Amino acid sequence: MLEARNLRKSFGELVATDDITLEFGKEDGELVFIVGPNGAGKTTFINLLTGFLSPDEGSIVLDGDDITGMSANGRVDAGIARSFQVVKVFEEMTVRENLRTVVLTEQGKTWSLFSMADGHEEVEAQVEELLEKFRLEDAADTVAEELPHGDRKLLDVAMSFGLDPDYLLLDEPTSGVSTREKEYVIETIVEVGRAEGVTTVTIEHDMDIVTEYADRVVALHQGTVHGVGPPTMLETDDELRRLLLGVGDDE
């Protein structure tokens, strides 16, 4: 279980997250969606959990161990992977090379100076599997920066999956993706996540997607937890509806 305990982070005067306490993964493979208006502290919260930022107060606990002071790469080894709102992939590598780099890292092979990078059979097998799962086979040899936006998003997520995480934190995997592609992207993520039993925490602005796929919804507002509940909360909580109304996709 991944827990946030009384997390607080401020940037100067602005309090981005204010005393957030939440738990994820009480049940393996749950799909949690984080919703909230712009500036609610959603991305900051993910940044705190993954070690991109360190909190001013509070702690982060993974399966009973305090990991608040752990480095970002240490947390990846511990099983927490993330994707970024603005796609961060290795732009000059092909899709296959991107995934290969990830899998090599995950298997601790990157200190090998004199083996061939593409000569590790287990690694190659896993890369092929990832390509297939995320339906990127056709794009396998395309350089990342030349991919269409939806595929770039998928690649980013596929890379996070390649790390074999227990917890996957996705910062708006569908932002900037056309409505037609959106469904496809999120469906792929949900499908793979369910199959592997990965606890997935996703920031999402599209309420239709949240309603359709969420096991649990966390609503943030002005850095605090507004409410936690089933997706039906989006229908029943009038105040939440008012807060989310008119929120665009771009932050």
Add this chain to the structure above:
Amino acid sequence: MAAIIGVLSLRHTGLYFALLTLAFGQLLYAIALGQSALGGSDGLPIRPGPANQPLLFGTAFSPDVYQVLTYYLTVVVILIGLFVMYRITQSPFRNALDAIGQERTRARFIGLPVRRYVWAAFVISGIYGGVAGGLFAVVRQYVRPEGTLFFLRSGDILFMAILGGFRTLVGPLIGGVVLVFLQDVGQDVTQYYEFLTGAVLLILVYGFPRGIVGSLRSGGIVNTRINELRREPSVLSTWGRTAVQSLERKVTEALTSLRIILFGVD
């Protein structure tokens, strides 16, 4: 040595890192100059003593034979160095370094301890530098601080890399050959040969930022242009027009600036 300096310098990136390594270089230079045990500015012969005849693998050779032998020794070391580096560029380690170079943040978030990898790369280049320095001493038979630890020497080596092209295997080698050639030929033609290398550097930085080897590669600027030319020879006139236009624009700008400076108004 690289291991220690690496730890101290790699806390910073970019310009600060470059300045720090420069500072360490100057520090070593100052130490070498100041220590009489290291010969001060006179330097040290590689085999001190009255005989002063260098040995190679424990045997003494006549100067002529020595020269030929050291030449071939250098060639062999270069080939070994190239082969080792070639293997590294095919290895998973290269993937990690490439990842860090292309997107440092993402590299951390696939679990790479970034600083440790950069440090390792720094140490590897330190080893190459050390081997090169050792060879230099063997060939020259005498080591002076000016010729080795002075910062202009690092500049030369950096120039070789830029000239040949970063992120290429044989680039720095070709860059080295071209630079030495430029300096030798330049020296014969004019005493301002430094001007020549400077001009070449400017052309490179503005026109061919990927260096000689980088530009010749597929996707490099030379190939792209040649392909364009093959497909549609008329682009030549477009290029010409662009060149003339940008030249005209620059001249106008310069004249305007001149007018403002001279008369205070445009």
